[in-house]
Amino acid sequence: MDVSWMRQKLEEFIAVAKQSVEASRRDDFSFLAELRRREYAVKQILKSLDPRLATFEVDEGYAPEFEAMGQAERGLGVLADREEVASRLMPESPVMPVNRLHPWVWDSARTLWETHHYRQAVQTAWTAINAKIQDKVQRRDVSDTKLVQDTFSESAPAPGKPRLRVQGDSTTETVQSRQRGALQLGLACVSLIRNPASHEDTELDDQIALEQLATLSVFARVVDECRVVTS
Numbered sequence: 139m140d141v142s143w144m145r146q147k148l149e150e151f152i153a154v155a156k157q158s159v160e161a162s163r164r165d166d167f168s169f170l171a172e173l174r175r176r177e178y179a180v181k182q183i184l185k186s187l188d189p190r191l192a193t194f195e196v197d198e199g200y201a202p203e204f205e206a207m208g209q210a211e212r213g214l215g216v217l218a219d220r221e222e223v224a225s226r227l228m229p230e231s232p233v234m235p236v237n238r239l240h241p242w243v244w245d246s247a248r249t250l251w252e253t254h255h256y257r258q259a260v261q262t263a264w265t266a267i268n269a270k271i272q273d274k275v276q277r278r279d280v281s282d283t284k285l286v287q288d289t290f291s292e293s294a295p296a297p298g299k300p301r302l303r304v305q306g307d308s309t310t311e312t313v314q315s316r317q318r319g320a321l322q323l324g325l326a327c328v329s330l331i332r333n334p335a336s337h338e339d340t341e342l343d344d345q346i347a348l349e350q351l352a353t354l355s356v357f358a359r360v361v362d363e364c365r366v367v368t369s
Contacts, residue, residue: 139186141217144183144186144187144213144217145214145217147176147179147180147183148180148183148184148210148211148213148214148217149214150176151173151176151180151206151207151210152207152210152211152214154169154172154173154176155169155173155203155204155206155207155210156203156207157169158170158172158173158203159203159204159207162203169203170196170197170203173196173203173206174196174197177196177206180206180210180213183213184209184210184213187213187216187217187220188212188213188216191209191212191213191216192209193209194206194209236251236348236351239351239352239355240354240355240358240359240362242263242266242267242270242358242362243263243266243267243351243354243355243358244263244351244355245266246262246263246265246266247259247260247262247263247351250262251347254344255341256341256342256343256344256346256347257335257338257340257341257342257347258335259347259351260331260332260335260342260347260350260351260354261332261335261336263351263354264327264328264331264332264335264354267327267354267357267358267361268281268282268285270358270361270362271285271286271289271302271361272285274289274302274361274364274366275289275299275300275301275302275366276300277289277298277299277300282328282332283325283328283329286321286324286325286327286328287321287325288301289301289302290302290317290320290321290324291321292314292317292318292321294369295367295368295369296369297369299369300366300367300368300369301366301367302320302361302364302365302366302367303317303364303365303366303367304316304317304320304360304363304364305363305364305365320357320360320361320364323356323357323360324357324360324361327353327354327357331350331353331354335350
């Protein structure tokens with residue numbers, strides 16, 4: 139929606155209507171032709187704002203310019219105030235400061251985020267998580283997909299290949315489900331977030347990048363809280 143164009147059309151229409159009012163007092167109705175010419179576009183604009191504003195007719199009634207001008211002025215009011223009205227009347231929603239993301243994610247991404255390098259910020263956040271997993275299980279021979287698969291595998295740990303286990307009684311269905319979820323979330327982070335951020339050149343929209351950082355934060359928190367199980 140081109141708000142600037144809409145405002146300009148309404149303001150021009152109001153100016154002509156005022157000229158028409160002054161001229162009609164001298165029995166000069168020459169401005170009505172100009173109002174008729176502008177009527178269609180103005181009515182379409184007003185209909186998009188509030189259909190009730192587009193009911194005037196510049197050729198009907200006594201001094202029709204007054205009604206037309208009044209409705210156009212109301213339309214300008216809608217354009218000026220509707221965003222503020224919508225935001226003021228919007229139900230309150232929770233707000234989370236970005237620095238409340240897991241520190242592995244935000245501390246690594248912050249500098250790049252502040253310089254608007256959103257894709258690189260996401261990539262760096264994953265690199266930090268990958269390094270933290272490697273440190274936690276003391277492995278440098280694997281990374282990314284293979285690292286997540288090995289460390290969250292439900293199989294028993296082997297020599298030199300520790301596992302990460304979510305907290306809780308591993309014999310319960312709930313904890314087993316969380317363990318599988320941790321593996322699936324980690325693999326999704328690699329495939330859906332890390333790989334595109336690493337291999338594509340297109341810059342990310344800041345909203346999309348923020349959602350991806352939030353997803354990485356969820357996984358980082360899972361990793362951080364996991365216990366290490368060795369053979």
